[in-house]
Amino acid sequence: MKFGGTSVEDAAAIRNLTDIVKKEIPRKPVVVVSACAGITNQLLNAAQLASQGKKEEALQVVIAIEGRHKKIARDLFDGDTERFINKHITSQAEELSALVNGVVVLGELTPRSLDAFAAYGERFSSFIIHHYFESQKIKSFWVDARSFMKTDEQYTKAAVNFDATEQLLKEIVQLKIDNGYVVMTQGFIGSTHSGITSTIGRGGSDYSAAIIGALLNAEDIQIWTDVDGILSADPTVVKNAKKIKVMSFSEASELAYFGARVLHPETILPAVKKNIPVRVLNSKNPNATGTLIVSTPKTDKRCIVKSIAYKEGITLVSIVSTRMFLATGFLENVFDVFHKYQTVVHTVATSEVSVTATIDNVKNLSHIVHELQEFATVTITDKKAMVCIVGDNLRNSPGLAVKMLGPIADININMISQGASEINLSFVIDEEQVDDVVLRLHKELFSNADQFPEIFSN
Ligand code: ADP
Ligand code: ASP
Ligand code: MG
Numbered sequence: 081m082k083f084g085g086t087s088v089e090d091a092a093a094i095r096n097l098t099d100i101v102k103k104e105i106p107r108k109p110v111v112v113v114s115a116c117a118g119i120t121n122q123l124l125n126a127a128q129l130a131s132q133g134k135k136e137e138a139l140q141v142v143i144a145i146e147g148r149h150k151k152i153a154r155d156l157f158d159g160d161t162e163r164f165i166n167k168h169i170t171s172q173a174e175e176l177s178a179l180v181n182g183v184v185v186l187g188e189l190t191p192r193s194l195d196a197f198a199a200y201g202e203r204f205s206s207f208i209i210h211h212y213f214e215s216q217k218i219k220s221f222w223v224d225a226r227s228f229m230k231t232d233e234q235y236t237k238a239a240v241n242f243d244a245t246e247q248l249l250k251e252i253v254q255l256k257i258d259n260g261y262v263v264m265t266q267g268f269i270g271s272t273h274s275g276i277t278s279t280i281g282r283g284g285s286d287y288s289a290a291i292i293g294a295l296l297n298a299e300d301i302q303i304w305t306d307v308d309g310i311l312s313a314d315p316t317v318v319k320n321a322k323k324i325k326v327m328s329f330s331e332a333s334e335l336a337y338f339g340a341r342v343l344h345p346e347t348i349l350p351a352v353k354k355n356i357p358v359r360v361l362n363s364k365n366p367n368a369t370g371t372l373i374v375s376t377p378k379t380d381k382r383c384i385v386k387s388i389a390y391k392e393g394i395t396l397v398s399i400v401s402t403r404m405f406l407a408t409g410f411l412e413n414v415f416d417v418f419h420k421y422q423t424v425v426h427t428v429a430t431s432e433v434s435v436t437a438t439i440d441n442v443k444n445l446s447h448i449v450h451e452l453q454e455f456a457t458v459t460i461t462d463k464k465a466m467v468c469i470v471g472d473n474l475r476n477s478p479g480l481a482v483k484m485l486g487p488i489a490d491i492n493i494n495m496i497s498q499g500a501s502e503i504n505l506s507f508v509i510d511e512e513q514v515d516d517v518v519l520r521l522h523k524e525l526f527s528n529a530d531q532f533p534e535i536f537s538n
Pocket of ligand 2: 084085114115201267281282283284285286
């Protein structure tokens with residue numbers, strides 16, 4: 081059971097979470113929590129301020145973080161328990177202030193230090209919730225995820241070592257589950273083999289929960305968030321988006337990969353390996369059924385599209401060969417350059433002598449362009465967005481592109497690609513047109529959603 085930031089944001093949310101967990105105690109849950117909403121951003125902000133030498137401002141942020149958690153403790157506890165929790169929060173805040181001072185003195189902020197800051201949020205929230213569980217007579221065991229979630233040293237987006245993590249989970253966590261404890265731990269954070277704190281990427285608590293669930297062979301992986309499930313589009317853009325009752329692992333992963341924030345892009349992978357169903361549920365509406373994600377859901381072949389996702393901040397890199405490489409040689413050379421600068425290419429459209437690639441990480445773009453220019457002409461276009469239509473039945477739907485893109489025939493499309501999985505159709509447009517395009521597509525493509533009551537609900 082993973083609870084996101086808004087599901088742990090204050091005392092009311094924590095009480096609510098506790099009721100949800102209580103009902104699942106017979107199923108022996110492991111509870112994975114995020115930092116309280118906004119805290120991770122504040123921690124990273126404190127780190128940035130410190131690196132700019134703005135010590136007082138950074139310390140003010142630490143005080144705000146301390147105050148926020150103490151307020152939650154005041155609302156949930158009293159007497160000795162409140163004093164004990166407050167003492168803990170104070171000592172954690174002192175450590176954070178010491179980190180601020182360290183960064184101010186050094187005047188530099190490494191990814192490793194950023195992770196040291198970021199990893200406090202989940203520890204604060206899980207500590208408070210664990211003690212609240214105890215106060216509610218839940219037999220709870222708090223475990224620091226850094227003791228089992230083993231990662232490499234790519235700080236801020238570390239890769240998890242599944243073998244080491246599985247071994248440690250069995251030793252540390254399984255034992256407690258077997259002894260009747262509800263295990264309470266943190267998403268997002270881990271540690272390297274030498275024990276240095278790491279994190280697995282923003283929004284990574286979903287992924288942590290899926291890893292823990294898969295490695296412990298859970299019956300299901302529950303992602304508790306602040307919407308009724310996975311919706312047919314981002315509800316902040318499409319107010320009347322439909323809830324998807326059931327969808328496939330592949331549909332969910334394409335959606336996550338193409339920008340639907342509701343799930344971290346890697347969440348589905350561990351579940352797929354063990355074929356464990358994933359449920360996306362609303363902690364503010366716990367009786368709603370949510371979205372069930374399974375490997376092969378029963379589907380109605382007439383329902384082509386499940387959801388529309390989008391990703392802003394996309395840059396298009398168009399590369400035209402200036403020399404006559406063999407086709408293989410050209411592509412190899414192009415991708416070598418992206419690989420060398422660790423820049424992920426999302427989609428590509430190619431011909432024998434030209435490639436258009438989309439990227440969202442432009443940190444090394446100038447180096448990339450420089451190297452590509454040794455054998456190609458390169459054009460960069462930024463402020464683009466990728467819109468992606470997802471559905472298992474997009475596969476083998478003839479005449480699809482015309483049908484899908486008809487409603488936006490007047491929009492200039494820079495690039496279209498149908499992924500190898502054939503269950504997504506994605507295209508690149510100007511960033512400023514995203515809302516309009518998503519709204520228009522949604523209106524058109526979901527006008528018949530009521531015909532599929534087993535797939536969508538309002
Ligand atoms: P949490 O803190 O619980 O992990 P997130 O903010 O990361 O929550 O993700 C939930 C949010 O994702 C929703 O509030 C919603 O605004 C956004 N979202 C974007 N696309 C979708 C979608 N297709 N379905 C549901 N939610 C979406
Ligand atoms: N707290 C982390 C973040 O804000 C991880 C998460 O919430 O999933 O990115
Ligand atoms: Mg999230």
